[in-house]
Amino acid sequence: MSLKIALTKGRVERKVIPLLERAGIDCEPLKNKKRKLIIQTNDGKLEFILAKGPDVTTYLNAGVVDVGIVGSDILEEQQNEQYELLDLEVGKCQFVLASTAVFDVNSPERKIIGTKYPIITKKYFESLGQDVEIVKIEGSVELAPLIGLADAIVDITETGTTLRENNLYVFDYLNKVSTRLVVNRMSLKQHSQEIFTLVDNLKKAVFEKNEVRGEKTR
Template sequence: MEWVNIALPKGRLGEKVYQMFKQAGYACPAIEEENRKLVFENPEAGVRYFWVKPSDVAIYVERGAADVGVAGKDILLEYVPDVYELADLGVGKCRMCVAGKKDFRDDRSRTLRVATKFPRIARNYYSAVSRDIDIIKLNGSIELAPLLGLSDVIVDIVETGRTLIENGLEPKETIVDISARFISNKVSYKFKNDAIRRMAQCLAGLPETNQGGSV
């Protein structure tokens, strides 16, 4: 039997995405049971699922441990994995934004200090507008940086904007819209082409999904 190995992001997004796979005809009842397993198989559908940290999905797919997976566009833009992007699943929607204090005005005569978890995205964005920046890489509580004078602005994911508002910040500019993408390992796409294309087409046929991508 030819299995299609699928890396799903742990958490709410992964649970929502699994329901999409289920709707598309790739159910795996064991995944919905109360247990601590990480790998789940359904021989009838020819699928093997496993849960991984969202930021690791692209690594599993790029390295071939998974044939396909679901990763946020933010991860794909930040880490630029060598994978095919087959479809925009239309879920997990948010924006990558520049945010700062409400009274912030950019003084272009000096270097802009930017705190972010996404240095590549921030650097590419400001490079495109010829702005000198000093990247301050943080791993959490990004909103604190401008409040404590560590940075002038932040580059981060914004879903509702409530966290920003509660901390006296506001979105200044949208860099890119983010959503969950169905991705494939390049070798797997060649050797399991029929199965992966069929899966992409089934997912693309769901109401939430907009087909896109680079293949």
């Protein structure tokens, strides 16, 4: 029986494939998937289900997959209830509070904040002792302060290029984000050997990648 892995498609998928290959997994079926959303490795040991990030935790919680590979931003926002076993240390970015130059984070006035992450945003402003109105946005969050929908935004950024190109400034840095490997609690009991073998191989791959780049492993 194949170990079922929900893999966040797109950017995370592209970042994770080299790690999977370094861990000894044949990723040719993933690389040549065309429009397939369910891809099995040639040895039949792994089955990848390509999904949007927020759906990965849904599949995990429902028990239809054993393992999820997804960003820590989604895990934090959805208040993940499954076991997080490994930081894959790819897809790194950071939450920021950003706005136009005239924004004053210390202003006593009640602020309107645009974000895809209302729970994370609420926790952040609570830590500052501020009560804010949160507007949930699914698209280009950067637009919100530019068109007057919000005073500022909380979003994730990798390089800050989009913020700079839209004349937005970072006023504070929040949590760092990276890709994590998460396991369904029941699957960990039923397929512990297969899961821990996968985790051990990926842990070695992360270490080797960091050694090559001269990075300090966690």
